[in-house]
Amino acid sequence: MDPTSNPGSYEPPGPSHDRDEDPIHTISNLIAWADEPYDEPIADHFDDTDNQLIQVSLGIASGLFYSLQAKHFPTASHSLRVAKLCSRWAVELDLEPFQRDQLEVAALLHDVGKIGVPDYVLTSPGKLSTDEQVLMNRSQEIGLEILSACCDGEEIVDLIRYNYAWYDGSKKNSDVSGKDIPIEARMLAIADAYDSMTVDQIFRRARSKERAMAELNSxxxxxxxxxxxxxxxELQSRTTTPDTDSTRRWLRVLSPEQANKRWKANAESIAPQLSRSHAAFQDCLVRNSHDALIFLDLSLQIVGWNQGAERLTGLTRDVVEGHSWTPDLLGLTDHQGRKFGEGKDPVRAALVSRTQGKYRLSIRNAAGTFVAVIxxxxxxxxxxxxxLGLTIQMHDATGVESLEEQVQSLHYKATRDPLTGLCNRAEMDRSLIDMVDRHTTVGRPCSVIICDIDFFKKINDTYGHQAGDEALIVFAKMLEDKARPGDMCARYGGEEFVILCPQCDNEMAAALAEQIRSDLAAMSLSALGGKHMTASFGVTEIQRGDTGDTILNRADRALLQSKEMGRNIVTQIGGGLSDPQIGDRRSWWTRMFKPAEPEVLLKRAMKTRVPLNLAAEKIRGFVxxxxxxVLQVTENSIKVMIDGESLPLQRRVADRxxxxxxxxxxxxxxxxxGSQHTKVQISISPRRNRDRRKRDAVERARHLLLSLQSYMVAYEFVDTSVASMDDHSSWWSRLWGGSSQKVGESR
Structure with missing residues (x-):
């Protein structure tokens, strides 16, 4: 097991000594624990001999050991026992005196980095969490930094560093293996593991000597x-009582003067990030930053609070540093003033997800009022x-919010009609194009309702313009109240209004218009002396090939029919998207041996289930x-030209x-x-022969054909065996010879 994964303050590095043991080891531990007597608790102080050993070994550096003792006595006791084991073993192996000295000092100080580990981690009786394990692993780096700053040379520091290396070189971040690891470091690793296994820990009982040696051998x-x-x-098997001779030798050969030669101030060995000058620049930057800067550790304890945070919150560093972070500390809420649920504030969320984020929040400032911050x-x-923790940077966003409010106010004024408060024509045109594009793409229905107040000029002339304005406001308010959520109501101009109805077919739109019409007709207006006013409505649904202009023109034509039929009427025209799609149903034989004429882009035959006169009226609406x-009208035909500017699919402004x-x-x-139907032969070609090579010409022709099919409510027609009826050329000529009379469509 990796020594850096030791969850406890002095748990051995052997694989079976982690708190996540396999089931066999777990059962073995329970049996061993049940069979072994529980020893008396370890004393909380050293005797005079132990203190003398520490002082003559470490000299002036004994303060480091006593600091570790004050932080966590069990860890210091463990270090002293490991030092004694190493000393006795070094004598057995007949190491050089300087090697024994360095090994004993390294053993005493190998866990000094646990001074920087929080108490709750060192004293945790259960399995450490991931964050707690990170803090425990950091103790190795802290110890090496401490010793690098005070050791005269790198020998002792290297012994502690290589103590964490594995013999086979499989340990991550280790650049040595085998005999390249100093023998003192290899000895320290074994003694460290053995003592950890044979002494009671807060999270498990001690193992027997035999089992500990079996673990080492495995x-x-x-x-x-x-x-x-x-x-x-072999040495432990021969040893049954403490080796007092080794202790006496240790006291006899060591002296504080000799030990003190190992220590001196060593600024060159301190890591660059810990250098005093570098830290001074960082401190100055943090302290004088205009933004509030707050630093939190893994336990969300406040470890930094700059002057910007003091100005913004009114809380001084002395008051908050060392305390745990909570949203209530600053009255933290979201930008709408809503409190966060338990554990849902963005600070804790960032710690868990390890992802940074930018938030619009609200806090209580130095004056006790709530302000917006980013x-x-x-x-x-x-x-x-x-x-390692979190940083929070906050700055006052009151000015930004004020600017955003001004922008929103300007946008509202630019898109609203000042009298009625509905959207104006420019905003309606933009929304209409967007609605048609979206619903054409997904093939879903949408509708347009256009309406205006009947005899509005008479209202102005009879009751005055102020009464007319009141009538417009009342009508606009009714439209807004009756419209569905998501519909857009707009004042199109004068007394004319438009409702854009997404996700709405003809039937639903006509029902909505009829409800508005009937409610308006039943309402008496005080501005009109208690009299009523009415309105006329035109309704249409999107059809294949529609653009914003065509669907609006079709709705306007329906409104015109309502006025021609007597006003206070709802007229609905158009077949919507439910008509059958156009497909090429010619046989493969016809397509192969009867190609279309070179100048024709598309050629189709269709049939509509209406008489010829009504079909012609539908064509007039399409035109x-x-x-x-209109280029040409003959007895049985009509030829028209549609400018490309009014067609869809224009990808760029530069497209011709x-x-x-x-x-x-x-x-x-x-x-x-016995019913009368109408057959239509359709061919579409470019005005100029060279235009057929345009990239989008055929696609535009198909789009136009779909639109024509929708207007005529037609389907493709192949069978030509049915005989034609009598010639209607005289009627056709009158219809297209200048007459403007329109045939009303059924509501």
Missing amino acids: HAGTQFDPDLVQQFC AHIVPVIGEDGAS ADHRAE AVPLILDLHFSALMVEN
Whole structure:
């Protein structure tokens, strides 16, 4: 097991001594614990001999050992026992005197880094969490930094550093293995593990000597030097009582003067990040930053609080440092003033997820009032990937909020009608294009309702313009109240209004318009002397090939029909998206041996289940809505040109429009049940022959064909065996010869 994963204050590095043991070891531990007597608790002080040993071994550095003793007495006791084991073993191996001295000093101070580990981690009786294990692992780096700053030379520091290396070199971040590891470091690793296994720990009972030696042998060759393990086990087998002779030798040969030669101030060996000058620049930057800077450790304890935080919150560093972070400390809420749930504040969330974030929050400032702040919360990650804590940077966002409110106010004024408060025409045009594009893409229905107040000029002339304004406001308020959530109500101009209805078909839109019409007609207005006013409505649903202009023109044409039919009426036209799609149903034989003429982009035959006169009326609506130019009208046909600017699919402003020519030939059909249908032969070609090479010409033609099919409520027609009826050329000529009379469609 990796020594750096030791969860306790002095747990051995052997694989089976972690708190996550396999089931066999767990059962073995329970049996051993049940069979072994529980020893008396370890004393909380050293005797005079132990103190003398420490002082003559460490000299002036004995203060480091006594600091560790004050921090956690069991760890200091463990270090002293390991030093005694190493000293007796060094005599057995007949090491050089300087080697024994260095080994004893390294053993006494190998755990000095646990001075920097929080007490709750050292005294934890259970399995350590991931964050607690990170803090425990950090003790090795802390110990090496402490000793690097005061050791005269690197020998003792290297012994402690290589104590964590594995013999086979498999330990991560270790650059040595085997006999390249100093023998003192290999001995220290074995003695450290043995003492940890044979002494009671807060999280488990001690193992027997025999079991501890079995553990060492099981990991000889991987974690430990096999030769040294064998020698150490033989020594322990022969030893039954403490070796007082070794202790006497230690006292006899050591002196404080000799020990003091190992220690001196060693600024050159201190890591660059700990250098005094570098730290001075960092402290100055943090202290004088205008933004509030707060530093938290892994336990969310406040370890830093700069002057910016004092100015913003009114809390001084002396008051908060050392205390735990809670949202209540600053009255922390979200930007809408809502408190965070238990453990849901962004600070704790950033610590758990290890991801930084920027938040709009609200805190209580120095004056006791709540202000908006922008908080940047960043987890601090070490070079080894371990979490170290959090930094919180906050600055007052009151000015930013004020600017945002001004921008929102300007946007509202730019998109609203000042009299009614509804969207204005510019905003309606933008939203209409967006609605048509979205619903065309997904193939979902949407509708447009256009309406205006009947005889509005008469209201102004009779009751005055102020009464007219009141009538507009009342009508706008009714539209807004009756509209569904998500609908947009807009004042199109004068007394004319538009409702955009996403996710709405003709039937739903017509029902909504009828409800508004009936409620308005039943309402008496005080501005009109208690009289009523009415409105007319035109409703249409999106069809294949529609653009914003075509659907709005079709709704306007429905409104015109409502006015022509007597006003206070809802008229709905258009077939919507439910019509069958156009497909090429010609046989493969026809397609192969009867190719279309070179200049024609598309050529189709369709049939609609309406008489010829009504079909012609639908074509008139198509021509009007697409702003088509009528080029030629004959007895049975019409040819129109549609400018490319009014067609969809224009990808860029720089794309040149391709005008298209539609040639339509009509004939009346009589089907078996005696009803009259209309057959239409359609061909679409570019105005100029060279335009057919335009990249989007064919696609635009298909789009236009879909639109025409929707207007006519037609389907593709292949069978031409049905005979034509009598010639209607005289009627056709009158219809297209200048008459503007329209045939009303059914509501």
